[in-house]
Amino acid sequence: MIRSACLAAALLAAGCASSPSSAPVGPIDYDVVCQQLENSGKASRALRWFHASAERRASYEQVFRLATERVGALARGRAPGTWAVVADADETLLDNSKAECADQVQGVVNHDPNRWTQWVLAEQAEALPGAVAFASAVHSLGGRLIVVSNREEVPHRAATASNLAKVGIQVDVLLLAKDRNDLDKNSRFRLIEEVGIAASRLPPQQVLAYVGDNIKDFPYLSQVDIGDPAVFGTRYFLLPNPVYGSWQRLPMR
Numbered sequence: 001m002i003r004s005a006c007l008a009a010a011l012l013a014a015g016c017a018s019s020p021s022s023a024p025v026g027p028i029d030y031d032v033v034c035q036q037l038e039n040s041g042k043a044s045r046a047l048r049w050f051h052a053s054a055e056r057r058a059s060y061e062q063v064f065r066l067a068t069e070r071v072g073a074l075a076r077g078r079a080p081g082t083w084a085v086v087a088d089a090d091e092t093l094l095d096n097s098k099a100e101c102a103d104q105v106q107g108v109v110n111h112d113p114n115r116w117t118q119w120v121l122a123e124q125a126e127a128l129p130g131a132v133a134f135a136s137a138v139h140s141l142g143g144r145l146i147v148v149s150n151r152e153e154v155p156h157r158a159a160t161a162s163n164l165a166k167v168g169i170q171v172d173v174l175l176l177a178k179d180r181n182d183l184d185k186n187s188r189f190r191l192i193e194e195v196g197i198a199a200s201r202l203p204p205q206q207v208l209a210y211v212g213d214n215i216k217d218f219p220y221l222s223q224v225d226i227g228d229p230a231v232f233g234t235r236y237f238l239l240p241n242p243v244y245g246s247w248q249r250l251p252m253r
């Protein structure tokens, strides 16, 4: 599903076209695909790390705990409803590694929109470690949780909202990509901070923290510009994703 060479682009905003045609996908039992991949001997190192490692669990817990502490400090004295936290969805709040297992066991290398949609509509993504507690803490502190994701408005909205609710993450506003080509999140970040979103009855928000697994989950940052490094761990909270991302097409030097 997600990823490999082009996939980062498709979901995360890198700008590489997804495969022009993808075949219909047959039924997939996501409960067994990772075991099937293990049996096949074809699992990538990166996916093994992301799906199975203690390091991943500890990293996510660490980042979400630090983010919670910082948001608590930054929220002090602010009126409830005036501020928000912005989080990405995939590999930030939701774990899609089973979909990656399904792709690797089939030898699917590039992002396949049909396979990805099949996974999204299955609503089987689990919450990543620390994500549910973080979302709950944001609300307890008086903030909104706004999810900005490059999942697409159609056909992904209902299933994405349902999946997040199923795992116990209450989302106040879900801002998705208008279509497959709407990959730049900066216009949505501007709406949140400067304009507000009338359809969601959301006035402009003071965003106290951004959380994501891709550098493009943070306003105006990119593979060639990470801005002020001091913002990481203080207002921007970056989670590790060695499986896919906008880094995939970088040249080795």
Ligand SMILES: [Mg+2]
Binding pocket: 012, 088, 089, 090, 091, 092, 212, 213, 214
């Ligand atoms: Mg992501």
